[in-house]
Amino acid sequence: MRAQTTDHRTQTTEALFLRRAIKYKAGVRFDEHERAAYGRDGFVLRHAMFSPAEIQALCETVEEVVAGVTRRALQADAGPELRLADGHRLQFSSRAVIQWEWRAGSQEVRLLEPFTHLHPRFAALWTDLRFTQPMEDALGTPEVAPYTCKLNLKRPREGSEFPWHQDYTYWYAFTPQTAHEIATAILFLDDASPANGAISRAARLAPARAGAA
Numbered sequence: 001m002r003a004q005t006t007d008h009r010t011q012t013t014e015a016l017f018l019r020r021a022i023k024y025k026a027g028v029r030f031d032e033h034e035r036a037a038y039g040r041d042g043f044v045l046r047h048a049m050f051s052p053a054e055i056q057a058l059c060e061t062v063e064e065v066v067a068g069v070t071r072r073a074l075q076a077d078a079g080p081e082l083r084l085a086d087g088h089r090l091q092f093s094s095r096a097v098i099q100w101e102w103r104a105g106s107q108e109v110r111l112l113e114p115f116t117h118l119h120p121r122f123a124a125l126w127t128d129l130r131f132t133q134p135m136e137d138a139l140g141t142p143e144v145a146p147y148t149c150k151l152n153l154k155r156p157r158e159g160s161e162f163p164w165h166q167d168y169t170y171w172y173a174f175t176p177q178t179a180h181e182i183a184t185a186i187l188f189l190d191d192a193s194p195a196n197g198a199i200s201r202a203a204r205l206a207p208a209r210a211g212a213a
């Protein structure tokens with residue numbers, strides 16, 4: 001195991017980001033290895049696409065926005081709540097769906113969908129080439145459009161699990177004709193490790209086809 005100070009890690013990430021910035025000067029399209037990896041594995045992983053300063057600004061904005069959403073949702077005349085069959089609590093507020101943490105009575109936000117309308121720094125991500133170009137390559141199309149966006153929070157101690165699922169089934173429920181034209185891009189704002197609930201993936205399933213359930 002290797003330990004390092006936060007300072008050192010920030011400097012290392014900054015250096016990696018600068019190298020990446022040179023490599024991707026002409027754009028951030030899939031290279032041939034990424035194209036092959038996407039076809040084979042169904043995903044591509046890139047590191048340090050955002051600078052430490054950008055990540056820090058986004059993290060600060062997340063905390064600010066989540067605090068505001070929580071404050072509004074806890075007011076007496078806030079939006080309606082909905083309880084799912086499994087007991088999970090959703091609330092409509094701030095023109096979003098809040099899913100509260102699963103512990104009974106919790107006031108911690110677990111996820112927020114949609115969320116980019118809540119701050120211009122988030123809204124700008126929709127047109128950021130670091131998202132749009134690889135997504136165009138993944139979907140094989142000259143242009144992409146927003147479908148939905150979600151902020152997942154995995155708070156220490158109380159962060160509940162994200163059970164195994166395939167996103168396709170959700171898209172299919174809402175838009176069966178075009179579900180196969182939707183892909184997901186994730187920006188990790190924290191280092192993702194098994195200790196803090198990093199996402200993991202199951203073996204690749206057969207590619208979705210138009211009209212397939």
Ligand SMILES: O=C(O)CCC(=O)C(=O)O
Nearest residue numbers: 150152162167198199200
């Ligand atoms: O972050 C995770 O563990 C899973 C997130 C996910 O798959 C989702 O939000 O659809």
